[in-house]
Amino acid sequence: MIAQEVKRISGQDVELCYQCGECVSSCQAAGIGGFNPMAMMHMVQLGMEEVVEGRVFETCLHCYLCSVRCPQGLSFPEVATALSNIWTRRHGPDRIERAFLSQIREKGFVNPVRVALAASGLPSAWMLGRGLRLAKHAFESGRVNPRLLQEVRRIVRE
Numbered sequence: 494m495i496a497q498e499v500k501r502i503s504g505q506d507v508e509l510c511y512q513c514g515e516c517v518s519s520c521q522a523a524g525i526g527g528f529n530p531m532a533m534m535h536m537v538q539l540g541m542e543e544v545v546e547g548r549v550f551e552t553c554l555h556c557y558l559c560s561v562r563c564p565q566g567l568s569f570p571e572v573a574t575a576l577s578n579i580w581t582r583r584h585g586p587d588r589i590e591r592a593f594l595s596q597i598r599e600k601g602f603v604n605p606v607r608v609a610l611a612a613s614g615l616p617s618a619w620m621l622g623r624g625l626r627l628a629k630h631a632f633e634s635g636r637v638n639p640r641l642l643q644e645v646r647r648i649v650r651e
Contacts, residue, residue, distance in 0.1 A: 495540050495541075498579055499576065499579070509567060510531075510567055515562040517559075522552050588614075592608045
């Protein structure tokens with residue numbers, strides 16, 4: 494059951510959550526792409542696999558504001574990390590995790606820009622100034638995730 498696995502990994506007993514809503518009211522990411530920490534805690538309590546497979550938990554900013562306000566002392570960021578670990582155990586590391594691990598192996602530290610480039614499949618030459626010109630081309634050619642493109646256009650309009 495997911496609740497026991499989350500507790501074993503994170504130390505968070507999600508069964509203590511009584512759905513008061515403090516986490517949602519303090520969450521800066523609530524509502525983005527369907528992200529709702531209270532609903533996700535409930536899904537974990539019910540053992541719903543969709544909470545793992547949907548990966549919406551990745552929207553969590555790990556700011557810990559929800560943890561500070563939770564009357565039960567629960568921490569959704571810790572639950573989100575546990576859910577990420579469960580997903581990775583089931584499916585293996587995704588491209589970002591592989592890029593991160595590659596940086597650690599090769600350099601002994603992580604350069605976030607290089608991780609982002611590697612995860613995107615872009616060569617390190619982007620760091621030499623080609624990036625912005627090619628990014629414009631990628632946006633114009635439609636080789637960018639359509640949801641990302643819509644969000645960028647919305648931000649520019651505002």
